[in-house]
Amino acid sequence: xxxxxxxxxxxxxxxxxxxxxxxxxxxxxxxxxxxxxxxxxxxxxxxxxxxxxxxxxxxxxxxxxxxxxxxxxxxxxxxxxxxxxxxxxxxxxxxxxxxxxxxx
Amino acid sequence: xxxxxxxxxxxxxxxxxxxxxxxxxxxxxxxxxxxxxxxxxxxxxxxxxxxxxxxxxxxxxxxxxxxxxxxxxxxxxxxxxxxxxxxxxxxxxxxxxxxxxxxxxxxxxxxxxxxxxxxxxxxxxxxxxx
Numbered sequence: 001x002x003x004x005x006x007x008x009x010x011x012x013x014x015x016x017x018x019x020x021x022x023x024x025x026x027x028x029x030x031x032x033x034x035x036x037x038x039x040x041x042x043x044x045x046x047x048x049x050x051x052x053x054x055x056x057x058x059x060x061x062x063x064x065x066x067x068x069x070x071x072x073x074x075x076x077x078x079x080x081x082x083x084x085x086x087x088x089x090x091x092x093x094x095x096x097x098x099x100x101x102x103x104x
Numbered sequence: 105x106x107x108x109x110x111x112x113x114x115x116x117x118x119x120x121x122x123x124x125x126x127x128x129x130x131x132x133x134x135x136x137x138x139x140x141x142x143x144x145x146x147x148x149x150x151x152x153x154x155x156x157x158x159x160x161x162x163x164x165x166x167x168x169x170x171x172x173x174x175x176x177x178x179x180x181x182x183x184x185x186x187x188x189x190x191x192x193x194x195x196x197x198x199x200x201x202x203x204x205x206x207x208x209x210x211x212x213x214x215x216x217x218x219x220x221x222x223x224x225x226x227x228x229x230x231x232x233x234x
Contacts, residue, residue, distance in 0.1 A: 088130035
């Protein structure tokens with residue numbers, strides 16, 4: 001099925017699982033990807049993911065859950081410049097703005 | 105908007121039960137409704153009233169019970185997942201001649217039909233797992 005607006009949540013870092021890599025193969029223009037739990041490590045500028053994020057013209061937006069960055073002592077670290085930080089109310093908003101949620 | 109949540113992993117081992125709880129709190133605070141939270145597979149361990157975490161730690165089971173009471177949320181467990189893992193309601197304990205039930209307040213055994221129903225009835229179904 002072709003969902004126009006889909007939120008993908010990913011909860012594992014790229015070093016422990018290939019969920020994120022698989023997820024990014026399925027994302028289409030208009031989709032959003034939210035990094036939660038251990039997936040927040042992928043948002044670091046120094047992450048091996050750094051060169052693999054969809055570029056700005058792709059229409060895919062990537063978010064990271066700030067409380068999960070904080071829980072891992074990563075606040076203040078350099079993140080990939082295109083990744084937007086959100087909190088739980090932002091998470092809720094993303095769910096309402098998208099037609100369906102895919103938890104990887 | 106109406107949300108339904110599905111939780112597939114146990115408390116304390118994985119973050120899923122915490123993420124789901126934080127999400128639920130935020131959704132309710134934003135004025136959304138949560139009708140039903142379904143616990144499946146190891147997720148049923150979220151329902152044991154015998155859980156005794158250290159006093160300075162969050163009490164995940166009681167937290168669910170309180171949330172359910174406060175917002176009239178149904179906390180449903182897959183009954184086959186629950187019985188296998190020793191999570192019993194009064195009827196399950198009686199039928200199997202076991203000396204106690206251990207379902208925390210607000211939780212109830214149900215079937216997968218209620219999960220499907222939650223998915224149909226809610227505007228969004230979110231799952232939280234390992």
